[in-house]
Amino acid sequence: MGLFSKFKNLFSSNKSVEEKKDVEVYDKGLEKSRKEFVSKISLLNSKYKKVSPEYFEELEEILIMADIGVNTVMEFIDKLKKRVKHENIENSEDLKEVIVDEMFIIYVDNSIMVNKINYSQTSPTVILFVGVNGVGKTTTIGKLASKLKEEGKKVLLVAGDTFRAGAVEQIVEWGQRTDCPVIYKENADPASVVFDGVNKAVEENYDVVLVDTAGRLQNKTNLMNELEKINKVISKIIPDAPHETLLVIDATTGQNGISQAKEFQKITNITGIVLTKLDGTAKGGIVLAIKEAVGIPVKYVGLGETAKDLQVFDIEKYIYGLFKDM
Ligand SMILES: Nc1nc2c(ncn2[C@@H]2O[C@H](COP(=O)(O)OP(=O)(O)OP(=O)(O)O)[C@@H](O)[C@H]2O)c(=O)[nH]1
Numbered sequence: 001m002g003l004f005s006k007f008k009n010l011f012s013s014n015k016s017v018e019e020k021k022d023v024e025v026y027d028k029g030l031e032k033s034r035k036e037f038v039s040k041i042s043l044l045n046s047k048y049k050k051v052s053p054e055y056f057e058e059l060e061e062i063l064i065m066a067d068i069g070v071n072t073v074m075e076f077i078d079k080l081k082k083r084v085k086h087e088n089i090e091n092s093e094d095l096k097e098v099i100v101d102e103m104f105i106i107y108v109d110n111s112i113m114v115n116k117i118n119y120s121q122t123s124p125t126v127i128l129f130v131g132v133n134g135v136g137k138t139t140t141i142g143k144l145a146s147k148l149k150e151e152g153k154k155v156l157l158v159a160g161d162t163f164r165a166g167a168v169e170q171i172v173e174w175g176q177r178t179d180c181p182v183i184y185k186e187n188a189d190p191a192s193v194v195f196d197g198v199n200k201a202v203e204e205n206y207d208v209v210l211v212d213t214a215g216r217l218q219n220k221t222n223l224m225n226e227l228e229k230i231n232k233v234i235s236k237i238i239p240d241a242p243h244e245t246l247l248v249i250d251a252t253t254g255q256n257g258i259s260q261a262k263e264f265q266k267i268t269n270i271t272g273i274v275l276t277k278l279d280g281t282a283k284g285g286i287v288l289a290i291k292e293a294v295g296i297p298v299k300y301v302g303l304g305e306t307a308k309d310l311q312v313f314d315i316e317k318y319i320y321g322l323f324k325d326m
């Protein structure tokens with residue numbers, strides 16, 4: 001039995017209610033990508049009943065169009081060709097399952113699979129959110145706050161975005177909705193707001209501090225200086241903090257998001273990626289491209305507007321959501 005059949009069984013039987021709900025979120029959030037993918041592969045398979053060089057050429061194109069990333073696609077096609085030869089696969093229909101198997105393997109292989117958040121045992125865990133404007137930083141903080149509260153954690157929000165008009169109001173609203181205090185100061189230096197926040201968190205024994213930052217700064221040097229200052233202030237209070245710096249990327253921006261990741265990598269130490277708005281794109285393959293291009297684990301994915309739509313990234317659920325109708 002191929003890996004994919006195993007996944008299908010895995011998700012259809014004896015799972016907890018919670019786990020099933022999470023699978024549903026992936027299922028729904030990846031609908032656009034799945035439709036695109038599955039319909040293209042079906043068309044391809046009816047065009048070429050037999051596996052041929054032309055078949056592979058067109059498959060390659062489909063995968064690249066799904067934003068999977070050129071090198072990953074090349075490597076993938078090579079592996080597929082080898083298996084076709086080795087296992088004497090002739091019919092394109094029989095290749096479907098192999099495609100799903102290999103997709104999974106390519107992600108897991110030579111992988112950085114640490115998608116868990118690095119929680120501190122000795123102090124509040126400080127998580128910094130960075131990314132260009134509009135990608136979903138503040139919304140992700142709100143959703144995560146809601147999840148952490150549900151787990152019984154004491155959560156503090158810090159409005160480190162003091163630039164954009166309305167930014168403070170937005171995070172304050174999330175604070176009210178999730179019942180988490182918000183530290184903010186209008187027109188203040190972001191680093192000083194962060195300082196107040198982290199201090200309060202230590203004094204009052206908070207479990208997690210979620211720090212919002214501004215997406216828009218005049219230029220790269222400013223952004224770099226700003227983040228450096230914020231980092232300094234945090235580590236002055238908690239030497240091994242921030243425990244995570246999560247870069248938020250909007251999945252609908254495709255290759256643009258990849259460039260952002262490369263740029264931010266140069267500016268600061270990114271420990272994980274949050275890929276938002278996967279529900280809004282038909283090019284869900286971007287998860288695989290990120291791994292190829294920047295080698296940073298995707299820790300969370302945004303699959304919709306509500307708090308439950310923020311999910312810890314799980315490759316099995318992702319592959320399932322992407323291919324389950326195939
Ligand atoms: N469909 C969908 N929408 C999302 C998701 N994540 C965020 N959004 C939407 O994206 C928009 C922008 O989100 P914000 O959280 O304000 O983005 P930001 O990065 O804080 O933006 P700036 O503060 O301007 O830098 C909002 O309308 C969110 O509802 C997601 O996973 N799916």
Ligand SMILES: [Mg+2]
Binds near residue numbers: 137161167212
């Ligand atoms: Mg924001």
